[in-house]
Amino acid sequence: MNGIIQLQIGQFLLIYLLLLVVLVVMRVCRIDQTRLLVVSSMKMTVQLILAGLILTYIFEHPHPLFVVAYLGAMTGFSIHRVLSKNRDLNPRFRLVTGVSIAGAGLCVLAYFVALVVGEGLFNPQYVIPIGGMVMGNTMTGVSLGVKTFRESIHDQRSKIEALVCVGASAEDILLPFVRQALETAMLPTLNSMVGMGIVSLPGMMTGQILAGTLPMTSILYQIAIMIAICTAVTCACFGTLYFGSKTLYDKKRQIIQL
Amino acid sequence: MEMIRTTSDLTFQDFLRYPALRVEEGEFAFVTGRSGAGKSTYLRLLNGSIPADPGCIFYRGIPLEEYQILPYRRQVLLVPQAVYLIPGTILDNFHFYYDARRQQRIDGERAAEFLRRCCLDFPVDTSCDTLSGGERQRVFLAIFLSLATDVILLDEPTAALDEATARQVLANIKEYCKGQGLTALCVCHSPKLVETFADRVMEMGGAQ
Structure with missing residues (x-):
């Protein structure tokens, strides 16, 4: 088995483009939750980055x-x-x-x-x-x-x-x-x-x-x-x-x- | 003999205050007053399902607090205004309430007797789902009437009925109560019905 391929930051950012698709669907269907989509994906990103940093620290200093x-x-x-x-x-x-x-x-x-x-x-x-x-x-x-x-x-x-x-x-x-x-x-x-x-x-x-x-x-x-x-x-x-x-x-x- | 008496300081949550009232054994008494005067609340206070603070309720001369509450509620039975029937036949509903009291079930014949007293000429295996609002109210009333042992508190029992049916139902209930020695206290909005059936009328002033 191979270890996982490390994601490169530049390529990783491409995943956010998919959110544009979600936005378009929301627009077409007039789902008024654009704000929630933006806020929730931002919150998720920040929270997970923080969790990642904290976990890295804890794993290095158990x-x-x-x-x-x-x-x-x-x-x-x-x-x-x-x-x-x-x-x-x-x-x-x-x-x-x-x-x-x-x-x-x-x-x-x-x-x-x-x-x-x-x-x-x-x-x-x-x-x-x-x-x-x-x-x-x-x-x-x-x-x-x-x-x-x-x-x-x-x-x-x-x-x-x-x-x-x-x-x-x-x-x-x-x-x-x-x-x-x-x-x-x-x-x-x-x-x-x-x-x-x-x-x-x-x-x-x-x-x-x-x-x-x-x-x-x-x-x-x-x-x-x-x-x-x-x-x-x-x-x-x-x-x-x-x-x-x-x-x-x-x-x-x-x-x-x- | 005095059956129920409430003191003049009887209050519910600071905004409903009641005058001192009493009902004698075997009476068919009515509570009247404008909407919002707290008539339904008064009946709930009497059966102990909401707390009085301050004020005291005496049943047969003894304060309510000294009774064990569940047997007390069975003796001083309140028929609430909101009808609740389970999906199923009329007899299923009798069983539902008898089971809830852990009481031996009533048989179909006895149940039919109570239905007739409430002016319902249906077989007991009729489904309740197809009944009209007024019919459901009478099924509900019939079940509770069959459960009454000492006092029955009726919260607008004829609200969903036309004048003639209401009159007949009340006449039958009163006759049954007299026959069984039951004391009844009834909330009613129709002055005509009150005038016809009341042994005693108690007027409620409402919020002060």
Whole structure:
């Protein structure tokens, strides 16, 4: 296997020309998101360059503190993104969300790196990229789960009210909403597993193959990361929704505050 | 005997204040007042699904807080204004609410009896999806009426019905309540209906 061909800056810049095609399509279809396209591609470029510089530094000077700081920043950012999309959650629900994302994501990451790969927990080459994939997907999953939960509760106020009136317990009333939102949050991950290898060669595997890794090694990593992601998404979502739903009422008065 | 009494400082979230009110056992009482006076909120306060602050609600002379809330809500049953029925037959909907209470299901014959009381002459296996708004409201009402044990709080039970049907439904409900010894408190906007059926009328002033 050959190592990857280094991209030359001049040639690399050619890829940005493709954005012009996107712009033309947006113009023709009158999609008024030109600003977003420009801002998001610029943000992506700057953020990734920064990440590249920081990772280069950390790989050259490996230190547990750097790894912890990087993971902390990733976790914090994931939690922040989920919470900023769901501003009207009560403070206890927010706390539960944060703990669930951090807890599920970091535990799965530790299991993966320490037991499955068999590397040290502070080896930046493994912990940071795998952590990024686990955290990123957990963030998307929990975001979707919480959004579905809030929307379905909002749409079905009359159901909740009617059940409260007949004397059903708040737990019995809210549990179906938790179940439904959890299912919705898990489906994208489960579906992506189904198409994997046929419809698409996933990003991590592609990256490893481009870098010269044997395909069989890279598929093992891919399978492992998919299962890790699925577990992290499921646990984080379950924690957020199950314990979060309990913050919406108090046991004694059984008053549900949405 | 006094069934429900609320104190004169009863307030919900600072903007709805209520006069002291009481309902005697077995009465068919009405709550009236302009829109926005807080009539629906009053019924919710009575069944403990929203908190009163300050103010006190007494049920059979004992403050609401001293009851276990879920059994209390089953005794002081509120029929909310917003109808909720699951997709399926009328009997499925009876089962849905009985299951939610973890109560033994009602049989089809009994369910049909309650439908007739609400002026619905449908078989219980009729699908609810094809019913009109007024019919759905009456199915909803029939289910709740069948669940009532002590007090029934009705939030505009006849809002979606024409005058004649509303009159007949209310007459049947009142007859049923008297027969079963149920106490009823009904929010209603029609002065004619109130005049015909009320044992007691309580006027609400609204926001002060």
